[in-house]
Amino acid sequence: MVAIVLMLLFPLYLTIIGSFKDLEQILNDFFVPTLPLHVENYAKAFVYIAPYYVNTALYAVLSVVLTVGAATVAGYAFSALRFPLRRPLFMLLFIKMFMPGVMLLVPSFVLAVNLGLLNTPFVIALFCMGTSQPFWVFVMKTFVDGQPRELFEAMRMDGASELRIFWHLALPLLRPMVALMSLNVILFIWNDFIWPLVTLTDPGMRTITVGIYKLSSAAGLDYGMMLAGYALAALPLLIAFFVSMRFFVSGLTAGAVKL
Amino acid sequence: MFISAAIISNVIFDWVPTIDGFVRSFFTWTNRNPELVFVGLDNFRRVLIDPEFHLAVGNMLFFLVAGLILMIPSVATAVVMFRIRGARLQYLYRVLIVLPMVVPALVFSLLWIFILGYDFGAINTLLDDLGFGRVPFLGDPELIKWTILLTGIPFVTANTVLIYLGGIQAIGDEIWDAAKLDGVGPIRKFVSLEFPLILGQFRLTIIGVIGAAITTYATQLVFYNPSVHSGIMTPGLLMYFKAFPNTGAPDYGYAYALGLILFIVALTLSLTALKLLKNRD
Numbered sequence: 001m002v003a004i005v006l007m008l009l010f011p012l013y014l015t016i017i018g019s020f021k022d023l024e025q026i027l028n029d030f031f032v033p034t035l036p037l038h039v040e041n042y043a044k045a046f047v048y049i050a051p052y053y054v055n056t057a058l059y060a061v062l063s064v065v066l067t068v069g070a071a072t073v074a075g076y077a078f079s080a081l082r083f084p085l086r087r088p089l090f091m092l093l094f095i096k097m098f099m100p101g102v103m104l105l106v107p108s109f110v111l112a113v114n115l116g117l118l119n120t121p122f123v124i125a126l127f128c129m130g131t132s133q134p135f136w137v138f139v140m141k142t143f144v145d146g147q148p149r150e151l152f153e154a155m156r157m158d159g160a161s162e163l164r165i166f167w168h169l170a171l172p173l174l175r176p177m178v179a180l181m182s183l184n185v186i187l188f189i190w191n192d193f194i195w196p197l198v199t200l201t202d203p204g205m206r207t208i209t210v211g212i213y214k215l216s217s218a219a220g221l222d223y224g225m226m227l228a229g230y231a232l233a234a235l236p237l238l239i240a241f242f243v244s245m246r247f248f249v250s251g252l253t254a255g256a257v258k259l
Numbered sequence: 260m261f262i263s264a265a266i267i268s269n270v271i272f273d274w275v276p277t278i279d280g281f282v283r284s285f286f287t288w289t290n291r292n293p294e295l296v297f298v299g300l301d302n303f304r305r306v307l308i309d310p311e312f313h314l315a316v317g318n319m320l321f322f323l324v325a326g327l328i329l330m331i332p333s334v335a336t337a338v339v340m341f342r343i344r345g346a347r348l349q350y351l352y353r354v355l356i357v358l359p360m361v362v363p364a365l366v367f368s369l370l371w372i373f374i375l376g377y378d379f380g381a382i383n384t385l386l387d388d389l390g391f392g393r394v395p396f397l398g399d400p401e402l403i404k405w406t407i408l409l410t411g412i413p414f415v416t417a418n419t420v421l422i423y424l425g426g427i428q429a430i431g432d433e434i435w436d437a438a439k440l441d442g443v444g445p446i447r448k449f450v451s452l453e454f455p456l457i458l459g460q461f462r463l464t465i466i467g468v469i470g471a472a473i474t475t476y477a478t479q480l481v482f483y484n485p486s487v488h489s490g491i492m493t494p495g496l497l498m499y500f501k502a503f504p505n506t507g508a509p510d511y512g513y514a515y516a517l518g519l520i521l522f523i524v525a526l527t528l529s530l531t532a533l534k535l536l537k538n539r540d
Contacts, residue, residue, distance in 0.1 A: 102525055
């Protein structure tokens with residue numbers, strides 16, 4: 001077990017120690033930490049990475065707002081409200097959950113071109129929103145199904161509007177689910193690679209993954225700076241992980257049920 | 260009103276490309292000449308007789324078989340984790356296993372590419388120093404498949420481990436105590452208790468592994484270079500390169516048809532998974 005964990009973390013270890021080395025240290029002593037530490041690698045890498053941080057954070061926030069917002073209200077409505085075409089509309093989403101996404105890449109790209117979305121934040125956020133709805137609406141609906149119905153009914157009897165019921169009663173109850181969704185959407189946007197690679201061709205619009213993919217050619221022989229760039233790509237989420245470890249460990253497993 | 264954002268976004272950005280993927284598989288067009296020309300099944304014929312496609316299927320089967328065999332370490336890890344006494348220690352392992360999940364997979368691939376490089380890669384330097392000579396991990400079409408597998412060490416997927424672990428933990432302590440009293444050995448315990456408990460999850464993971472082998476190609480794309488072309492090309496990657504070629508014009512008809520073929524294969528699997536789920540209930 002110890003061996004497995006060590007092997008899992010070994011690449012991370014190499015990235016981190018390597019990011020503090022200069023070229024000579026990397027070529028001569030790659031596998032062990034060396035002194036002096038070359039902190040300037042991080043300064044150089046940060047200049048390169050910083051715009052991608054900003055871009056990715058922007059895309060992630062936009063994606064979370066749209067994806068989680070839409071899925072939360074829809075999941076609530078499908079569970080708690082009665083309206084015409086409720087079942088067929090739910091089926092429309094439900095069927096999509098079992099359709100593999102592999103064929104979507106090229107037609108989605110063509111659609112994005114036709115809508116003029118290439119090289120805009122919306123090409124990331126809107127497609128994330130649209131394709132994530134089936135799974136998250138389903139999860140949210142199941143979660144709302146498990147909440148006590150009498151609460152909603154009581155408020156409705158008092159003549160509260162549906163919007164009020166949702167905002168004041170349902171939303172606070174759904175908070176853990178909203179947090180879990182947000183975490184998974186952020187991780188998805190942060191790690192996604194092929195879609196941003198083909199839709200964000202303008203270097204000024206790149207995400208962090210596309211940025212470090214191109215970094216190896218941009219860095220030339222400055223391997224220390226390159227490894228610092230890799231480390232920086234992982235850093236924000238690693239920090240978040242350590243800050244709220246319990247939340248991550250349970251949240252990521254819950255998302256894993258998505259098969 | 261509540262559901263409109265979800266439905267509209269799903270229809271436009273999910274259903275429309277799906278339907279478009281079906282319809283335009285039977286047409287051909289180019290960027291320069293966007294007029295759609297109906298070609299019937301010709302795109303599919305071009306895919307199916309293409310030697311490149313046959314090669315890609317062969318490579319895919321390699322990754323598929325490897326993926327199935329490499330399910331074992333995750334099962335073993337889950338069992339070992341379950342047998343660890345002490346909740347704190349078990350939780351610590353859980354944390355450490357999940358940790359790499361927040362690091363983009365791309366970071367690991369790029370790091371491996373750096374370490375395995377022929378001239379400056381640390382592993383080749385090490386091999387050279389030890390007198391073994393350098394190995395073209397990234398430049399040999401026969402070797403590249405094994406290199407990609409190698410970078411998966413230790414072949415443990417956090418998700419899967421935790422799903423299995425959940426399965427084993429689903430039954431009460433009494434059973435384990437009884438097994439202990441009866442003097443059930445560790446192997447017997449695995450065969451007759453632990454493995455049956457995760458059989459449902461194991462079946463689903465098999466479908467997941469097969470589905471992933473058919474539809475994912477990001478790792479292959481990152482490791483791709485022209486000298487390993489024949490050893491690394493998979494159907495998914497072929498679709499990608501037809502739509503986004505490094506040089507020349509995209510062949511959308513081919514990419515659409517291949518996408519649809521992969522879709523149908525993967526969908527069949529997905530439906531099988533659904534059926535398995537139902538059987539379990």
